[in-house]
Amino acid sequence: MAPQKTISAAAWAGLFAMGFLWGCSFLAVAILIREVPIYWVVAGRVSLAALMLWTYVLLKGLPVPSFSRYLWRFILVGALTSAVPFLLITWAQHHIPSGLAGILNASTAIFGVLFAALIFADEKLGFRKGTGVALGVLGIVAVIGPEALKSFDLTSLGQLAMIAATMSYGVSNSVGRILLSELRPEVAAAGMLTGAALVALPVAFVVTGAPPLTLKTESWGALLYLSIMSTSLTYIIYYKVMAAAGAGNTSLTTLIVAPVSIALGAAVLGESLPPQAYVGFGLIALGLLVIDGRILQRLRRREAA
Template identity: 45%
Template sequence: MSPQATLTPRATAELLLLGLLWGGTFLSVRLALDEVSVMAAVTHRVGWAALLLWGVVLWRGMPLPRGWRIWGVFAVMGLLNNVLPFSLMTWGQLYIETGLTSILNASTAIFGVLVAALCLADERLTGRKALGVLLGFAGVIAVIGPKVLQNFDPRSAAQLAVLGGTLSYAFAGVWARRFMQGLPPVMAAAGMLTCSALMIGAATLLREGEIALPATLTGAAATGYFAVCATALAYLLYYRILAVAGSGNTMLVTLVIPPVAIVLGALVLNEALAPTAYLGFALLAAGLLVLDGRVLPRRFR
């Protein structure tokens, strides 16, 4: 019998570290956007991360993937898991606070459960999952406000763009489940990010004529952070936790990210969120905990 996936003390510490890394992404992206375009920022994020992960692959002496099929799988995964969500969320941060972006990003797990139930036969929507999804959607509505579609302005569009990014993440999860099982995680991440870099890099060159570099040390540090720490290192850490703790436990990282992003946004950018944003996060957190299952009595699980 295989060992039960569980949150060991080490995995818990690594989960908190991953939450800190991803929580800092939103501030670093916002600082970089003062000096480079959205497309250039995304290109730097996936490009440098891909190079670092290929270094890990070569250092470990892993065989390189061959064949058009596997690279087609990488390309679709890169589009769904990097190019679309990174671009939508980065653009959204031009108009909304970093903390608000992180709260909306927490709905990824909610959409993930719903899309998996629609696309995968063994991921049906149970009563517990339905309750978690409903609580999560209530949180989203509280965050963005029920009148968002009535007053459609750049801020409203930015919030919907971030939600679009979380929906893309959900479809990426289904794609990975169907076509990427059995691949070494580092190899899967390196291949995915390589295809992402080629796609967004080519689009950036066609649209802007160059891939601009940050002009200041602050911009360079922010770019380095979200490429090296929040993407390359975070992927290595994420897959390590996933192997030990399982997907349900790893999902709990989404509860750590928003508080980190909110605190950093307040300290560095003097951001202040509306009370409804905190109410929305509380409902989202409740939905995620219900999905996790451990907050319910055993007879309801």
């Protein structure tokens, strides 16, 4: 096994910042959907985020690719990484608590590993990763609960929508690696969000008409938070942390997202989750740590000592 990069103090700060910012996004969505149709939540989020990221790219003087060459790639990857999962998550939060959405979102890394193993020869699953994926899947089953299979209602559909969103994220990681790997990460992110906006805006207009503009202050705040803090800023932090600490370490931020979303859902929205949700999150977290591999390495060192 190749040695993993160590995590510096700055990288740890970035991991916790991303976890907090992404964890808060579920509360922001819960606030925004009270007043804004889900299609415009997604369209507004990706459009403003794309604008912010292109501003960052231009201010940094990064090379901008030819749109005639990359447009279809931006649209495809943007749909998979933003437009589709954001829509599924936003719809799901009409029917499940924000904390539960945060827990199910933690399975993103599980599906990312699984799809990468299916697509790339250098991403073989192996026993360790396979065990981690299996634990993650058991965690998902525990969160949803066996009763969901007996009474298939909107809550069950909301949970399945969250799983579909994380699967879309997982596929998008592999597709993005194939189609956009030659671009600077910040430019690829700006392009993906532009592609997502090109998908989400026409759909929002066709399905719901013009966007609502007379919103409460808290709704405007939630939209700006989703666009600027939870999407644009986190993309910038994400790629800086990945460069410093590696992809494996960066994926650990999903272990921070769920506790933040649970705490905010309980404190602000008065949500309470069943015990099975916490058991499921424990299994998903254990699966991620097994995939990460360092716990097993330390156990082997202790046995050898």
